[in-house]
Amino acid sequence: MxxxxxxxxxxxxxxxxxxxxxxxxxxxxxxxxxxxxxxxxxxxxxxxxxxxxxxxxxxxxxxxxxxxxxxxxxxxxxCPKKFQGEHCEIDTSKTCYQGNGHSYRGKANTDLRGRPCLAWNSATVLLKTYHAHRPDAIQLGLGKHNYCRNPDNQRRPWCYVQVGLKQFVQECMVQDCSVGESPSSPKEQAEFQCGQKALRPRFKIVGGEFTTIENQPWFAAIYRRHRSGSDTYVCGGSLISPCWVVSATHCFISPHSDHPKKEDYIVYLGRSKIKSHTLGEMQFEVENLILHEDYSADTLAHHNDIALLKIRTNKGQCAQPSRFIQTICLPPLYGDARFGTRCEITGFGKEHPSDYRYPEQLKMTSVNLVSHEKCQQPHYYGTEVTEKMLCAADPQWETDSCQGDSGGPLVCTIQGRLTLTGIVSWGRECAMKDKPGVYTRVSKFLPWIHTHTRGEIDLAL
Incomplete structure (x- = not known):
């Protein structure tokens, strides 16, 4: 030496x-x-x-x-305690991200579908814009790992995922710190509080605005399965208890069959996009599908247009409360909001009946309840509207529910609580002058709900 x-x-x-x-x-x-x-x-x-x-x-x-x-x-x-990595850039204590996650340095490494992320230093990623060998890689949190990052200030942390022979940018399964525990977390033991939502009501869906599920956390998206393995969006619904969703019977009746099979349907809660998974969503099988026994349809009107779906995950669980999933309050027996009350409607409905596709993002808007006297006038709907129905419309006839919104909620404030007042049912065209949307009047069906849920839902009857 x-x-x-x-x-x-x-x-x-x-x-x-x-x-x-x-x-x-x-x-x-x-x-x-x-x-x-x-x-x-x-x-x-x-x-x-x-x-x-x-x-x-x-x-x-x-x-x-x-x-x-x-x-x-x-x-x-x-590295000091709680940090690791080649440059101590990985914060092992981080289980959620702040803001848009640009500074997130945790260890989440799967996309929203559970697919593993590619390492930032892998050969395929080196051909992308963001990789571990960029001059600013350390500052961006990129390195010899496959943890989710947000180097370009997108909406949330993301990563590259291998799908077939291609690599795609996918948002990651990592929690927003402002949300709290993930709805799938076993630690979460919160109880449902009907009518509560994380975001304040925003009244400005024909003519409506795009929104996220936090604005309507009771909204349920119902899909029909196909033999090919794909599924198609059918209707909306509303979560009225952890195990029960209410929708419209006409959603499940087709010219080909009056006896739909429960196995043909799946239900999503906590979903903001019609075709892609979102953080916090839950998927359910339909354990029981109950259509109203007195349902009928005229040329235009639908009578007794209400249905119940009992839901369970493939592990036998009902819904779990979170920022994205909440129940909606049921109205008092035969009690409704006053006519003229401003209410919310939500769905994946088309902008126009002739549109080929549904919108990708959830939409919501507001309408006012219309009195029965007015809705039963000849130039409105006449006698087609019964006491078991409600009418609601935008005063300027610019917004309305439309095709694809069926089964979804009409939510009004009753006695200080957000309440499921109606179910989207029928109407002539969309946002057509003197032709308001017509809704199933939920308060008239409380005894029916109580009977068919076998008392599982606590109603003030």
Whole structure:
């Protein structure tokens, strides 16, 4: 070992002669300081570099650069508790993200469908814009790992996912810190509080505005399964208890069959998009499908247009409360909001009846309750509207429920609570003057609901 040191000293003195008076300080002293002091990188014995420089491992979050005493080419970051990674850039304590997650440095590594993320230093990712070998990779949280990040300030943390032969950007299954525990977390034991939602009502869906499920957390999306394995959106519904969704019977009646099978349907709660998964959603099988026994349809009107779906996950669980999933209050027996009351409607309905596709994002708008006297006038609907129905319309005839909104909720405030007042049922065209939307009057069907749920739903009858 003395022989190696002497070589280094010779090299030092040779350099000193080369640098002359321009060199600062004593090279020998600098060597000794670098050899023993933490924070200074010892001379490289492999290349016999004559000078020692401060160690620089680009350690983050309080990490310290550590190098071996005689093998200074080998150095690493010594990370404080709760941090790990090549540069101490991974915060193992982070289980959620703040804001849009640009600063998130946790260990979530799957997309919303549970598919694993690709490592940022993998060969396929190196061809993308964001990868572990960018000059600013450390600052962006990218490295030799596959953890979710948001380097380009998108809506939430994301990663690349391999689908077939291609790689796609996918949002990650990681919780927003402002939401709290994930609805799938076993720690969550919260109780349902009907009519409560995370966002304030926003009245500005024909002419409506796009929204998220937090604005209508009781909204249920009902899909029909196909033999091919795909599914098609059918109707909306409303969660009235952890195990029960209420919708419209006409959603399940087709010209081909009056006896739908419960196995043909699935229900999603907590879903904001019609074709893609969203954080916090739950999928359910239909354990029981109950259509009203006296349902009938005229040329236009639907009578007794109400249905019940008992839902369970494939593990036998009912819905769990969260920011994205909540029950809606049922109205008092034969009690409704006053005519003229402003109410909310929500759904994936078309903008116009002739539209080929449903909108991708959930929409909501507001309408006012119309009196029976007015709705039964000849230039409205006449006698087609019965006492078991409600009419509601936008005063300017600009917004309305439309095709695809069927079965969804008409929510009004009754006695200070957001209440399921109606179920989207029928109407002529959409947002047509003097042709308001017609809704099943829920208060008239409370005894029917109580009977068919076998008392599982507590009603003030």
């Amino acid at each position: 003395k022989f190696i040191k002497s070589l280094v000293y010779v090299s030092i003195h040779a350099l000193h002669r080369y640098l002359g008076k321009a060199s600062r300080g004593s090279p020998s002293l600098f060597l000794l300081q670098g050899w023993f002091s933490p924070g200074l990188l010892p001379c490289s014995l492999l290349t016999l570099q004559p000078l020692c420089f401060p160690a620089n491992c680009d350690c983050l979050n309080g990490g310290k650069c550590v190098s071996y005493k005689y093998f200074s080419n080998i150095r690493r970051c010594s």
